[in-house]
Amino acid sequence: MLNRRNFLKIGAATPIVVGGVALSNAKQLSVYSGKDFSPATGLERIAIPSACWQCVTRCPNISYVEDGRLVKIEGQPASIRTHGVMCAKGQGGVNQYTDPDRVLYPMRRIGKRGEGKWKRVSWDEALSEITGRLKKLRDDGTPEKFMFHYGRMKASHSKLIKSAFLGTYGTGTIGNHTSICEGAKWVAQELTWGGHYDNWDFDNTNYVLNFGSNVFEAGTNHIPTSHRLIARMADKRIRVVTFDVRLSNTAAKSDEWVPIIPGTDRAVVLAMCNVIMSEGLYKGEGEAFLEFCKVTPGASATLEEKVTALKAHLKDYTPEWAETVSGVPAAKTAEIARDFATVKPACVISYRGAVANHHGADTERAIQMLAAITGNVDNPGGRCKAVGPKWKYPKGPKNKPKSRKLKILDGLPGAAKLPNHHVSHQVLQMIKDGSAGRPDVYMWYCYTPVYANGQVQENIDILKDETLVPFSVCVNPFYDESAALADIILPDTPYTERWTWEDMVSPAQIPEYYIRQPVVKPLGECRDFADVCIEMADRMGFPLGIKSHEEFVKQSCEMTPDVKKAGGFEYMKANGVYHDPEAKPRYFSYRKALPPEKYLAETVVKDPATGVYWDWKKAKLASAQEALEKGYVATKKSYKAYVGQEINGVVYSGFKPDKVNKSGYFEIYSEIMEAKDLPAMPSWTPIPEYEAKKPDDLILTTYKVAEQIHSRSANCKFLSEIFHDNPAWINPKTAKEKGIDEGDSIKVNSSFGEIVIKARVTPVVVPGTIAIAHHCGHWEYGRYASGEVAPKAAGSPGGDERDSARIWWNGERGVHPNWIIGNVADPISGQLRWMDTVVSVTKA
């Protein structure tokens, strides 16, 4: 039989007879050795280990410098997370540095806001104005009127800017972008197993069931996970099944693509759970894991009671019922459920396709339940708790004030019941509303509130209105749609010109420490904003005790035991990454039995209602008596005092809570949800807009592609040359009903506005939907994104340079779907609902 294994046997049996003729043996294969050579001179380029910042994954990289120029970025072969693989976005990062439209100097608005008139100012002038305003707010006792809103701010940037600078300044009015990203997943995971972030152990899995993750193109921890999945599929021929509205590249590479109506994944997951419970497929690993699950009220249910409760809850969620909701044939749901429950180990994965919709957090809870009842939680080959490095770092001044904040972070009244990570896409609406106060200074960093959120026109109107936003500061290396509406622009450095220690989670289940270091000098007067914060603190009279971000990283390297042992800062500068070669992958962390001295300590009590051991002193209570009287659940932020969970007479580390006062059980039944009048068990809740939609309405869904980040990469010419247009995918059946042909202009209307976009008639999208990619339709962000080429000279044959003339995609820059997507929130988590906007579609 001819197969690869048999071929290899021939190779193994062959004596070593192939000798060198023209080539000597390579000492080390350069392709994989972190070396690169100039094609012009043949000289070795300087290789600097650093890290990417294009997407949240932040892969370690090697940046190659020739003649002082960054010429190439590749993966870091020594990385345990990436194994040297780097995506297109990461390689396209060289364009961030050389973007001819970069902002190189601080800028002050002249004339009306948004008019486009600017004056270059010195850093001193810019910071004098900003700190003058900030100091007054602080001195007046109203630091909360300084709102800081960030998009991507992780690791040492977060510790230095948020914890040290903003913490010492005293504002808690700090917005993020989690609600437009994966807030629903995080909240659901906090409700079930504690801290957020799930890792998918593709290295060891034998089956992957995917709900709405485009793992081969985008998403959290993209390359570290995707290259592992590809390897596993190739090496072990494991089965991958993808539920998605459209044939993404992930779906196309899967063994099976199951089309599904947007926002209905939960119905299918519930039906799968029904099949598994009703057919007894939970027995074995699933049954064993139920010991660690909370499935009923209270904390004392037996296994039998848990099984009974699950069966009772799931009994109406049959595959036949799910078919009526999701369009997925009942037999298919049952077949996949059986496969998933019987192939061990198996990994269920999910992302925005499944959760960025109405009650999306409950979909993630249902997926957690599916993993639980099949025993695929935190096990080799299953859905694991994330493992990341634990850096030690300077904390800044000890005596930080108690922060004050405006209550504008968690959305409009009633928007979300558990906004653990805020509803930041509604911040501007809250500012407009004004009932919870307004910031006097609104500063945003690595964020584009205009473009990244829904209801673009309203975002523009609010940011332009000086009565609503009296003073605004944009920190950005680039002039994007939001920068255009700022009063001051501070030119940040792109990631190729800054320091950071990094901490993204590792799918190897072994933590990886890594750093980012400048590979080139900052261009113009660009400055790392972390350094700017250090200066602003000095100017306002509360020095942080840190000289620079570089110094912060250096100190952190020396303070962190593992890194120090490896050689500290100098080692990290030379190598970029470190992991303990002796470390073993971490699994089953919840099963660790605590030694008695941990839970019998003087300040620890057992909460009779939940079986949680908790430290009343850490919970800021006066005594054990007070703790027992108030109880664990009712004490504010008691989760921070969690010690362990008693289960059948043993105290385990359990599933340590984060953000909410859950028990140490894996909570399928959530009393926290119940207390908020939300379903205690993962349940189907009809989508109100679907219930009200007219027969010929469609559902708009969105997606990301492999070559672009959501909103911060269209200035990269390498990437925009590949992906710059986003025609709306529409199924031929639906198109025919509406008289739409391929390439037609179509009007897409929602209750938030109208866009006109080209139609791509394709069978690889579910009938009744329309799918539009993000990334496109920029009207700022430089020539490659917006098509606004630099000025041409009269009589000059071309643009101002080669690339202007070569932007062949001018006029094909796509349409931004966010004009018609509402800043609406999942009522549970506050997640922006990217996937279930009801629209009407007509030929333009």
Added chain:
Amino acid sequence: MRLTNSTQTSDVASQYLAKTASERSQLYGLLAAVFRWEPEAGLLDQIKSPALAQALSDCQIDPGLDFFGKAGKNPVEELAIEYTRLFCGPGHHISPHESVQLKRGSGTLWGEETVVVKRTIEAAGFDYDQYFNGIPDHVSVELEYLAKLVSVEANCWRTENYTDAENALGWQHQFIAKHVGKWIPVFCRKVKDQAQMPFYAAFASLLRQFIAGEKAEITDRRKKACRNQQTVSPQIVTGTQL
């Protein structure tokens, strides 16, 4: 002025060449200052000085500075805004860098062309100032480089060091032919088209004409020197900071 065999150059002629070179250097310097930063009051005062104003007028160059006084506007402030709009952005602007502007060039900041410019300047013996935080192929840097080269030339004429004077001319010739002459004329046309005030349009016009004249003059002189077998290979001029 005709350049004959340098060994036959008379004292009078060399002093004349020194004076001319000195003036050329000053003009390069003025243009470098105009395009480097937003104008400071001191620079505008110099431009308004009777001698310079008359000289500009003689060349039919009107920077339009009288307008500000009549309109009750602050020229420093207004020209700072104009400078930002034209050369800094943010957004739509005319990048004052060779690597961005050069036709069939890289089209990027810090492109391959930037490296060539930096190497050329450094090979000529100049160092970038440690406090310089611009990009090495900024229009003002290239003009300053020429100003310094021409200044060296002037000194050589003044001391009757004809060989080094020819060297300096050779460097100028090379730099104008390979760099300045290739992109600055188009850059100047863009500035003229996009300017909303006469100031930068006027100086762009002056710069374009001056470069064209320099190109023709130096080429002519070099050709004649070649004919007289006086070609001297450029050598490194050391010890000067840019």
